[in-house]
Amino acid sequence: MSGNNSNTKKLTLLSLILMIFTSVFGFANIPRAFYLMGYAAIPWYLLSAILFFIPYAFMMAEYGAAYQNETGGIYSWMEKSVGAKYAFITTFMWYASYIVWMVNVSSSIWIPLSNAIFGYDKTAEWSILGLNSTQSLGILAVIWIIIVTYVSTKGVEQITKITSVGGSAIALLNIVLLIGGITVLALNKGILAQPIEDIAKSFTNSPNPAYQTTISIFSFLTFAIFAYGGLEALGGLVDQTENAEKTFPKGVSIAAIVIAVGYSIGIFACGLFTNWNTVLSIEGVHMGNVAYILMQNLGFELGIAFGMAPQNALTIGLWVARFTGLSMFLALSGAFFTLTYSPLKTLIQGSPKEIWPGNLAKIENGMPLTAMKVQAIIVIVLILLISFGGKGAAEFFSLLVAMTNVAMTIPYVFLAAAFPSFKKKQLKGQVSQPFVVYKTYTVSLVATIIVSLVVAFANIFSIIEPALSGKTIDTVMMIGGPLIFSLIAFLLYNSYEKNYKDR
Template sequence: MTKATKKVTLFGLILMIFTSVFGFGNAPVAFYRMGYGAIIWYILAALFFFIPYALMMAEYGSTFKHESGGMYTWMEKSVGPKYAFIGTFMWYTSYIIWMVNVSTKVFITLSTTYSGSDHTNYWSLFGLDSTQTIGLLAILFIIVVTFFAARGLDKITKITSVGGIAVTFLNVVLIVVSLIILVFNKGQVAQPIEGMKSFIDSPNPGFNSPLAIISFLVFAIFAYGGLEAVGGLVDKTENAEKNFPKGVILSAIIISIGYALTILLWGVSTNWNSVLSGDNVNLGNITYVLMNNLGFELGRAINLSTDTALAIGHAFARFTGLSMFLAYLGAFFTLIYSPLKTIIEGTPKGLWPEKMVRENDKGMPAFAMWIQCVIVVLILALVSFGGKDAQSFYNVLTLMVNVSMTIPYLFLTGAFPAFKQKSDINHSINIFKTKTQYMVSTIVVMSVIGFANIFTIIEPLFRKGGPVWGDTLWQIAGPVLFSLIALLLFNRYERRKKD
């Protein structure tokens, strides 16, 4: 007699969703961009994106639980192979942009671990400026990681768990230390709360226009990323039809409260104008700047000397830098081959040139990995040698990641009505029971993602100092170019099938 598989309880489901979605680094970015004003956008993103989108992924996951191919299969069986391939290819290429971004941030973690603060603004090799130097180092980093990963040396991914635990512990540090500072400062917060105005307006002068404020929504959506994995939890959940929607809704409430709380807590130790308004702060180092300041303010609150308070700040920053370095490095060694293997193995073989499909003796698609490496190197070279300062450089990279990571959500959501209308599919769980429910949910989610991306892309054209065409073009270039590549690959596949 086979032992029955133990099902996940409602509490276990909430815990799994929370750990998959909640990210420590999202609140520092939110506080830097919008101050307390970020909270409302995180709540709106939970209501109009997180909940309906997660429930859609749950229906996909339960229906296609025995199918291989993941999101490609979901879209292929709902709409068709061309739509599915373009959507899946856009999902894969979002990881290319992620690699471009993280390969530069790795050096901020190293600088912070060594010095106690980010000194990459002052780095220079061969007479290059700091942005070009970081770009060159990032290029070397991606080449070295590809070299070792292609040889199957992926055991380094085990350090991800160490880094992940350390990063999770940072949440505890933030809460405990902020409460200590609050008590010793007799309830006085560093970033004043002046009624509802503080929760609407941003202290960041770059986020005072309505367009800029609305464009922040893409950051809020990005903070709830990783929901595709939730689809695989449905059939492991106890009384899934009842508990899964309940678990998703409760998770959304808990995660949005978690983000709101951490954003508020950053205001306990950090005054935006005093700490974050300088040119040395950017989207690449914001987490370390805030952690350094948290340690410093702890020392000041308990009446330690300035030198001791500075030392505590540097210790906090070093621990954060090391934690993030381990997490980044482990993730990099996984994501440099995992999405690539997923898209190659999960789509029809004839779509890919033979060399791309071929694996080496270590089971790695080495040729495809080196093609991927060349693409990342080219993007890094173009962005880092484009004449931008560090602030603009990390701003562009972050926006590129946010836009590219959220575009696949449009494809998955757009396929949902067709999926629901397929009578030949066994819909094992029906969370959206009527056409009105799933159509309204689809329109809401697609509108939120679409508007967030449009406003993010066009916002640089309406900045006070004049339009910044480069920022807009970089955000458009990736999706447009990768869509064309996907179309060319699929059209080639269709022609070969006819021959």
């Protein structure tokens, strides 16, 4: 009986594919991709799946399988593969990317809330004490950080229920997008809202004026790579998979194809009911609200296609936008509460306690309470610096998204770069081999070079592109965060080496 129960708990090929899909696939990536590149986003998403998703996922799977009994997560992987200092700096950079994510989401979460209440984005009209909308959103973001940090220190059991509801609603959004787009296309007798006049041109050239140069087009690669983020979590799934040696590689490969095709179909579906120049080129559309504007347009176009009067069709659009806003708000809220403590706790528990000054390493009631308060202060300072930096809403949200993409993808280079050292130790028998995809050192080295170059290449273009457009401060902000946090990590570890390690 116990054997049967054990088998039922193992992930089958289908359940593995579904778990990878739900961990990686993000609805918001679709409208943002269409907004930035139109149909031309599709080749980049497919290329990223081949050159990044698949090889990187197999690396994370091998790490996770070999170190499945370690509690430190990616810190343990790096420490045992390269060394403690490399592990700490890499993990600190990985953690810092969530700091940037919190700055981004705490400022932009008010857009889905506005859509949930009003059916459209009213944040551009909001003002607190005479401040402009960007500054007002910054103040709201500060209040949000304080509330979330306080609640998280008290326990987040109820928040997980919000997360699951929001996650289910977002899964439904993907279905609404696809079926809605096909319905509009059918009722419009096969006429695409975003026409394809020349296949080669439509799938290589962006309708967005900001993405016409070679550098700006290449910078889009960070968006495509970011869309496949979260693969570090796959490492823990290997030992839960039935017949992992055969099932896991097959599952990852199929999931990569399904996700890449899913993104591609989703981006194409946007063009079935949205004309870029008519809907997305107007003033007020930006990275923060494009998903809601696009979904509102889907509802409107469905109403028109069914023969409704424009006013009634607009009402349908508002309700679709409300559903989209509520779904995104619940999902982002749940994720925010979790990410307020989870990455920080991983970093602190994985690294030596002596690295952390004062009571930062102290865990109370399962939470790093002191560290969470310090984290909140850092996030608040960054929010105020960026929101009061004199940018309009469109520039503000574009910068936040770009900073998040760069911060969250740079650590991938270091995680991949450690893989040859890991493989060398594994081949020497110094590391267990419960699951192996890369059979030789040469193959693992080639995979590492491909992944590292793709991610580095994408980030270099993302970082330098604003400077070439006269936005030097944006370039400084994008590269400054990772550099400053890396320097902090380096100084913390050096202090630890001098004071503790050599004793």
